[in-house]
């Protein structure tokens with residue numbers, strides 16, 4: 001059960017561990033960042049390859065990170081990956097995935113019943129998967145003692161009763177179809193079990209942590225900000241899919257539901273992170289997983305990588 005894919009750092013009074021559910025190649029960069037010039041990837045090949053880009057195969061690479069926080073006496077999970085046994089007919093990579101995620105969580109000292117809070121930075125199939133597990137044919141909360149913090153706007157957006165369009169096509173990939181069954185198997189059971197805590201504009205978790213709505217990637221996309229002593233961090237979910245978006249924050253990913261709003265919030269949150277020496281922790285960075293950034297021309301640059309074990 002020794003897990004080389006985990007690593008732990010401390011910021012102020014908060015301990016942050018990383019659990020990687022899955023890591024690998026997804027698709028050509030031109031599909032992930034439709035307006036991202038190939039030349040940009042080539043120019044930064046030396047540090048993008050091999051973690052973020054398999055240059056030889058020309059494939060964008062990603063990880064499914066769950067951030068495990070210990071703050072003010074509680075154990076908190078930020079995002080819950082793809083999950084096991086979820087049927088995603090239009091996204092083969094995620095469909096019926098089986099991993100030892102719970103063993104990896106145990107390797108950082110966390111059993112399901114230990115989790116006090118689950119935060120879904122937004123509602124997409126690769127962020128809510130382990131919200132639930134299959135038990136006697138029914139999807140039930142994986143973390144029986146946890147409250148699940150989910151933004152109200154994403155609940156409203158994805159609820160099939162609100163008529164979410166099945167026709168949405170983003171950058172050649174169908175975002176809606178990729179999330180087929182997600183609401184039913186990973187969100188609704190949490191609501192039905194009475195475990196969800198829906199929030200709107202902001203939510204103070206404790207003296208170190210707060211959530212703020214930063215719409216764009218989805219209507220309910222949020223960032224989790226950590227402030228403890230002189231240390232700062234920001235968990236940005238899918239505001240960044242690749243560090244190439246640091247170089248040019250206007251480059252939207254094919255998964256952004258509202259591209260213009262996503263760019264605006266990306267620039268806003270990254271500016272704060274650069275000006276406050278905050279560690280930026282996205283959900284999908286492989287390799288070192290997180291970075292401190294600095295302003296660089298019209299964009300940003302990596303100032304230093306976090307001390308998480310490299311995948």
Ligand SMILES: [Zn+2]
Pocket residue numbers: 124126127238283284
């Ligand atoms: Zn994602």
